[in-house]
Amino acid sequence: MGKTIRIDAHQHFWRIEDGYYDWIVPSDSVLYRDYVPEDLVHHLKTHSMDGTITVQASPNIKDTELLLELSEKTNSILGVVGWVDVTGHTFKEDLETLKKHKKFVGIRVMIQDMEDPSILLSSSYMKAFKHLEEQQISVDLLVREIQLPVIVQLLREVPKLRAVIDHLGKPTIANAQLDTWEDQLQEIASYSTVYCKLSGLVTEAKVDWEILDFKPYLQRAYDAFGPNRLMFGSDWPVCLVAATYDEVVEIINSTFEDKLSEEDKHKLFGENAARFYRIDI
Numbered sequence: 001m002g003k004t005i006r007i008d009a010h011q012h013f014w015r016i017e018d019g020y021y022d023w024i025v026p027s028d029s030v031l032y033r034d035y036v037p038e039d040l041v042h043h044l045k046t047h048s049m050d051g052t053i054t055v056q057a058s059p060n061i062k063d064t065e066l067l068l069e070l071s072e073k074t075n076s077i078l079g080v081v082g083w084v085d086v087t088g089h090t091f092k093e094d095l096e097t098l099k100k101h102k103k104f105v106g107i108r109v110m111i112q113d114m115e116d117p118s119i120l121l122s123s124s125y126m127k128a129f130k131h132l133e134e135q136q137i138s139v140d141l142l143v144r145e146i147q148l149p150v151i152v153q154l155l156r157e158v159p160k161l162r163a164v165i166d167h168l169g170k171p172t173i174a175n176a177q178l179d180t181w182e183d184q185l186q187e188i189a190s191y192s193t194v195y196c197k198l199s200g201l202v203t204e205a206k207v208d209w210e211i212l213d214f215k216p217y218l219q220r221a222y223d224a225f226g227p228n229r230l231m232f233g234s235d236w237p238v239c240l241v242a243a244t245y246d247e248v249v250e251i252i253n254s255t256f257e258d259k260l261s262e263e264d265k266h267k268l269f270g271e272n273a274a275r276f277y278r279i280d281i
Contacts, residue, residue, distance in 0.1 A: 004266050004270070004271070005050050005270040005271060005274055005279075006047070006048055006049045006050050006269050006270040007049065007050060007051055007052065007053065007078060007231075007232075007269070007270040007273040007274060007279070008044070008047075008049050008051075008052040008053070008232065008233060008234050008236070009052075009053045009197055009199070009231035009232060009233040009272075009273035009277075010053060010055055010166065010167075010197050010199040010200070010231075010233025010234065010235055011040065011052050011053070011054060011055065011233065011234050011235065011236045011237075012035065012054065012055055012056075012057045012235075012236070012237065012238065013035050013036055013037065013040075013054055013057075013066070013067060013070055014034065014035055014057050014058075014063070014066075015034050015036070015066065016032060016033060016034055017034075018062065018063070018066065020057075020058035020060040020062055020063045021057060021058050021063075022058075028241075030237075030240050030241050031237065031238065031240070031241065035237045036070070037070060037073075037074040037076065037077065039237070040052070040076075040236065041076070043234075043236065043245040043246075044076055046245075046246070047245075047246075047249055049076075050076070050078070050270070051075070051076040051077060051078035052076060052077060052078060053078060053079045053080075053081060053105065053233070053273060053277055054067050054070070054071065054077050054079070054080050054081070055080075055081040055108055055140060055166075056080075056081060056082050056083040056107075056108055058083070059083050059085075059110055060083065061082075061083065061084065061085075061094065063083065064080070064082030064083050064084075064098065067080045067082065068080050068082070068098075068101050068103065068104065071101075071103040072103075077103060078103070078274075078277075078279050079103055079104075079105035079106075079277045079279055080101070080103050080104055080105060081105060081106050081107065081108050081138075081140050081277075082098055082104060082106075082107055082108070083107060083108060083110075084098065084107055086107070086109060086125065086128035086129075086132075087124040087125060087128060091128055091131075092131065095107070095135075095137070099137075105138060105277040105278065105279070106137055106138030106139060106140065106162075106277065107132075107137065107138075107139055107140070108139070108140035108141075108142055108166070109139060109140070109141055109142065110142045111141060111142055111143045111144075111147055111150075111151075112142050112143055112144045112147070112170065114147070117143070117147040117150040118150055120150055120151075120154050121150065121153055121154065121157070126157060126158075129154065129157070129158045129161060130157075130158055132158075132161060132162075133158045133160050133161045133162075136162055137162065138162045138163070138164065138276060138277060138278075139161060139162065139163045139164070140163075140164050140166050140197075141163055141164065141165055141166060142166045142167070143165065143166070143169055143170065144169070144170045145169055145170055145171050145172055145177075145180070145181045145184075148169050148181065148184035148185070148188065149184060151165070151169075151184075151188055152184060152187050152188060155188065155191050155194065159191055159193075160193055161191075161193060161194070162193050162276070163191075163193065163194045163195070164194070164195040164196065164197055164231070164276060165185075165188060165194065165195070165196045165197065166197050166199065166200065166233075167197060167199050167200030167201065167204070167233075167235065168185075168196060168197070168198060168199070168200070168201060168217060168221055169181060169184070169185060169188075169196075170200065170204055171204065171217055172204065173201060173204045173205040173206075173209075173213060173214065173217060174204065174205055174206045176213070176216075178216055178217070178220065181217075182220050182224075185220065185221065185224050186224045188224075189224035189225045189229070194229070195225065195229040195230070195231060195272065195276050196221055196224075196225050196229060196230055196231070197230075197231050197232075197233045198218060198221065198230055198231065198232055198233065198252055198268070199231075199232070199233030199234065199235045200233070200235040200238070200239070201214050201217065201218075201248075201251065202235075202239050202242040202243040202247070202248060202251070203235070203238060203239065203241060203242050205242065207242070209242070209243075211250070211251055211254050211255070214251050214255065215255050218251075218252070218255045218256070219255070222256075222259075227260065227264040227267050227268065228267060228272060229272060229276075230267075230268050230272060231268065231272050231273040231276065232249075232252055232268055232269050232270075232273075234248050234249070235248070236248070252268070252269075256268065
């Protein structure tokens, strides 16, 4: 790949006034404001990040268009994970339109809020996932621990899907539960084209979290996916409700500092993301 690259593989930008973000309410004093590239510059410099993968935060094509617009003016945005209605009549056309943008790297399917995630196995969704598999377009899967069995069933139908599990599948860290989540994660990891993001953990932990709270989950993720299919992601600015950017980085550094070679650290903090999202450096 030439030079070593450091990438934050999961973060967001938004403009509150656009009105696409129903999950961000005015009473949320941390998140209810604009977050734009200028707000992130300091953190990227502090941690020697070459850039980020910016991920959609709303199931609205306008949100994706905003991110693509920002990416045209922001060198540090290396790739944009957008959104399209995968069951809509214009799904393929919308996808082709996004693919014309040089920084578009894939889409995200927001499963976590689905009342019945088994809808992913319906014919309309399955047709879309098979198209994504055939086209080798990457898919971020935003999913909760309780929904992971559906992801296992999905992958049995589309075993070559280029997918990444966001936020480690949102295990219930606050309750220190591991077994069921671990079993599902191991089966998901058996599919060689599936990656996993070490992101979004602090918001799943208890308020007074300690770094030790995360180590069992991070270790099991490493055991399942190995050094070649894990990516660091800050989940900034969502992480700010529970931790600073520095603390999020420290959780990963502290857990793996003495366990990974320098080569594997480079993979975790950038090279794996560059390979998965096909970032040319």
